[in-house]
Amino acid sequence: MASRGVNKVILVGNLGADPETRYMPSGGAVTNINVATSEQWKDKQTGQPQERTEWHRVVFFNRLAEIAGEYLRKGSKVYVEGSLRTRKWQGQDGQDRYTTEIVANEMQMLDSRGAGQGQGGYAPPPPQSQGDYGQAPAPAPAPQKAPSGGGGQSSPPASDFPDFDDDIPF
Amino acid sequence: MASRGVNKVILVGNLGADPETRYMPSGGAVTNINVATSEQWKDKQTGQPQERTEWHRVVFFNRLAEIAGEYLRKGSKVYVEGSLRTRKWQGQDGQDRYTTEIVANEMQMLDSRGAGQGQGGYAPPPPQSQGDYGQAPAPAPAPQKAPSGGGGQSSPPASDFPDFDDDIPF
Amino acid sequence: MASRGVNKVILVGNLGADPETRYMPSGGAVTNINVATSEQWKDKQTGQPQERTEWHRVVFFNRLAEIAGEYLRKGSKVYVEGSLRTRKWQGQDGQDRYTTEIVANEMQMLDSRGAGQGQGGYAPPPPQSQGDYGQAPAPAPAPQKAPSGGGGQSSPPASDFPDFDDDIPF
Amino acid sequence: MASRGVNKVILVGNLGADPETRYMPSGGAVTNINVATSEQWKDKQTGQPQERTEWHRVVFFNRLAEIAGEYLRKGSKVYVEGSLRTRKWQGQDGQDRYTTEIVANEMQMLDSRGAGQGQGGYAPPPPQSQGDYGQAPAPAPAPQKAPSGGGGQSSPPASDFPDFDDDIPF
DNA sequence: TTTT
DNA sequence: TTTT
Numbered sequence: 110m111a112s113r114g115v116n117k118v119i120l121v122g123n124l125g126a127d128p129e130t131r132y133m134p135s136g137g138a139v140t141n142i143n144v145a146t147s148e149q150w151k152d153k154q155t156g157q158p159q160e161r162t163e164w165h166r167v168v169f170f171n172r173l174a175e176i177a178g179e180y181l182r183k184g185s186k187v188y189v190e191g192s193l194r195t196r197k198w199q200g201q202d203g204q205d206r207y208t209t210e211i212v213a214n215e216m217q218m219l220d221s222r223g224a225g226q227g228q229g230g231y232a233p234p235p236p237q238s239q240g241d242y243g244q245a246p247a248p249a250p251a252p253q254k255a256p257s258g259g260g261g262q263s264s265p266p267a268s269d270f271p272d273f274d275d276d277i278p279f
Numbered sequence: 280m281a282s283r284g285v286n287k288v289i290l291v292g293n294l295g296a297d298p299e300t301r302y303m304p305s306g307g308a309v310t311n312i313n314v315a316t317s318e319q320w321k322d323k324q325t326g327q328p329q330e331r332t333e334w335h336r337v338v339f340f341n342r343l344a345e346i347a348g349e350y351l352r353k354g355s356k357v358y359v360e361g362s363l364r365t366r367k368w369q370g371q372d373g374q375d376r377y378t379t380e381i382v383a384n385e386m387q388m389l390d391s392r393g394a395g396q397g398q399g400g401y402a403p404p405p406p407q408s409q410g411d412y413g414q415a416p417a418p419a420p421a422p423q424k425a426p427s428g429g430g431g432q433s434s435p436p437a438s439d440f441p442d443f444d445d446d447i448p449f
Numbered sequence: 450m451a452s453r454g455v456n457k458v459i460l461v462g463n464l465g466a467d468p469e470t471r472y473m474p475s476g477g478a479v480t481n482i483n484v485a486t487s488e489q490w491k492d493k494q495t496g497q498p499q500e501r502t503e504w505h506r507v508v509f510f511n512r513l514a515e516i517a518g519e520y521l522r523k524g525s526k527v528y529v530e531g532s533l534r535t536r537k538w539q540g541q542d543g544q545d546r547y548t549t550e551i552v553a554n555e556m557q558m559l560d561s562r563g564a565g566q567g568q569g570g571y572a573p574p575p576p577q578s579q580g581d582y583g584q585a586p587a588p589a590p591a592p593q594k595a596p597s598g599g600g601g602q603s604s605p606p607a608s609d610f611p612d613f614d615d616d617i618p619f
Numbered sequence: 620m621a622s623r624g625v626n627k628v629i630l631v632g633n634l635g636a637d638p639e640t641r642y643m644p645s646g647g648a649v650t651n652i653n654v655a656t657s658e659q660w661k662d663k664q665t666g667q668p669q670e671r672t673e674w675h676r677v678v679f680f681n682r683l684a685e686i687a688g689e690y691l692r693k694g695s696k697v698y699v700e701g702s703l704r705t706r707k708w709q710g711q712d713g714q715d716r717y718t719t720e721i722v723a724n725e726m727q728m729l730d731s732r733g734a735g736q737g738q739g740g741y742a743p744p745p746p747q748s749q750g751d752y753g754q755a756p757a758p759a760p761a762p763q764k765a766p767s768g769g770g771g772q773s774s775p776p777a778s779d780f781p782d783f784d785d786d787i788p789f
Numbered sequence: 790t791t792t793t
Numbered sequence: 794t795t796t797t
Binding site for chain 3: 796797
């Protein structure tokens with residue numbers, strides 16, 4: 110894998126929901142998570158504490174997807190390293206839409222026990238595995254379904270999002 | 280500035296067009312650039328060389344915006360460090376759209392002379408300045424116009440993009 | 450603060466001992482910690498699991514030094530971002546020695562409660578503060594005492610290390 | 620390759636001298652470079668411009684070592700990503716010494732032509748290759764000779780450095 | 790000297 | 794939708 114340029118993202122944050130894992134026709138796993146990072150500061154005028162949460166859509170492939178899907182849970186704190194990828198897809202209105210994701214190539218669980226306090230879901234002891242075997246099927250990854258949420262005002266694209274079965278080019 | 284979580288992006292790439300600078304009501308500068316990073320690899324089946332270019336929308340504020348606007352040019356190679364921010368805006372059809380940008384907090388010109396091979400635009404000697412003074416007016420940055428059209432087929436969202444005069448909340 | 454070049458370190462690891470805090474003549478705090486990161490892999494020949502631990506000497510200044518000294522403990526998991534600095538000092542034999550440290554400019558505690566399971570030391574609730582106010586007194590930081598340890602085979606320079614009261618140029 | 624913790628370094632700087640390449644008994648290449656990064660600032664008291672140069676010892680293995688050795692030259696601007704490793708060795712006085720290096724796992728040439736203004740050494744067109752094939756023979760890399768002497772007063776450890784033929788454990 |  |  111050679112390249113010209115550097116395209117690197119580093120995140121430490123918490124999962125807003127349990128991971129969603131799907132499988133590509135090839136059999137390879139694809140896992141999506143949403144990771145929140147937040148920034149806090151004091152308003153210079155009023156001195157009031159402010160907060161802004163940023164949500165990041167992260168996608169894992171293959172072995173890393175399996176590990177993420179198995180060990181991460183809603184609330185888990187995670188370190189993710191990857192690269193930015195903007196995908197184009199069509200809304201139901203036929204218009205082009207764009208979604209930017211972080212394609213992860215490294216992941217580390219940062220919770221002591223390896224699991225979040227997800228809603229009842231048991232998470233087995235974590236392997237802390239990561240590495241290059243989790244690499245995307247280089248520049249031609251698989252489709253993903255929308256995050257189940259969609260709600261909040263600062264949330265990422267959701268509603269009209271391409272589905273796993275949709276015929277969208279990547 | 281305190282925070283919980285890490286939200287960091289590092290790019291090294293080239294500008295697809297000259298920077299665009301605007302000014303906020305406060306008088307602060309806002310500069311946008313589009314940065315290309317590319318990945319090359321060999322197809323495992325055919326052995327054919329492949330390439331995928333990723334375009335990154337980068338926004339600078341205040342002093343860093345002035346420096347970027349003054350010294351960067353189409354073709355300039357640049358190092359950018361910043362954080363991801365996804366903004367919501369409304370398309371002309373009233374639908375919600377999302378755009379992910381890198382809000383830069385550090386910039387370094389990597390061309391020996393400090394200028395790209397821009398189309399005629401003269402770029403004065405580079406200061407290599409960067410630093411925290413370029414910080415965004417924390418979590419409430421200014422509107423931006425669309426990239427003038429990065430040209431290529433893999434260029435970033437453009438057409439229906441919110442304009443500087445549009446009434447969009449950030 | 451301007452610069453030419455990029456000098457950046459990102460660590461996620463655990464403290465091998467409680468932080469050590471001192472004060473500069475100026476009154477500014479200086480805190481040192483040792484952070485372990487480890488790598489695990491399987492021997493390709495024997496298939497035996499292997500591990501290598503790397504120890505990193507991290508130094509904080511001013512406000513960040515106070516926070517690190519107050520909230521971190523032996524065993525704490527921490528995110529550190531900073532830059533490399535190699536200091537020259539004289540051994541008791543009059544010979545030059547060099548020590549490489551990470552001068553931190555950002556720190557995040559990654560333990561849920563903000564404290565490690567240090568040996569009895571109580572750590573109050575963490576502020577998760579970080580930021581640029583923790584910056585070093587640019588390129589002329591203060592002396593530090595040796596890490597109290599020194600023991601292990603993979604440990605960093607210790608024995609003959611310059612003391613806080615020593616007259617060493619930085 | 621699994622791990623617990625993150626140990627990451629990112630450098631953008633210039634080579635202080637031509638690379639030095641050696642070969643391990645296994646036949647694998649090992650290349651060392653010294654990279655300068657510098658920081659500039661204004662003295663708060665006097666307003667005088669100040670500068671501090673930091674020198675980084677970087678080591679490449681295998682394929683990446685061959686590329687670095689072939690295409691980099693004194694003065695080349697380079698992007699390096701890697702991890703910190705502190706090696707212990709014995710001075711001629713029998714005392715323990717420690718040297719911290721960056722073990723590179725990615726490298727990008729940032730000069731337009733791919734070569735520095737080295738003293739006469741011709742450097743062929745650059746491939747911009749990088750990647751994981753350049754990985755170190757995990758946690759048990761090869762000995763290296765001293766940098767030929769970076770010259771300047773702020774140059775890295777040199778004199779008493781272990782030689783390729785010395786019997787030093789890694 | 791940490792952590793799993 | 795997370796976390797403090």
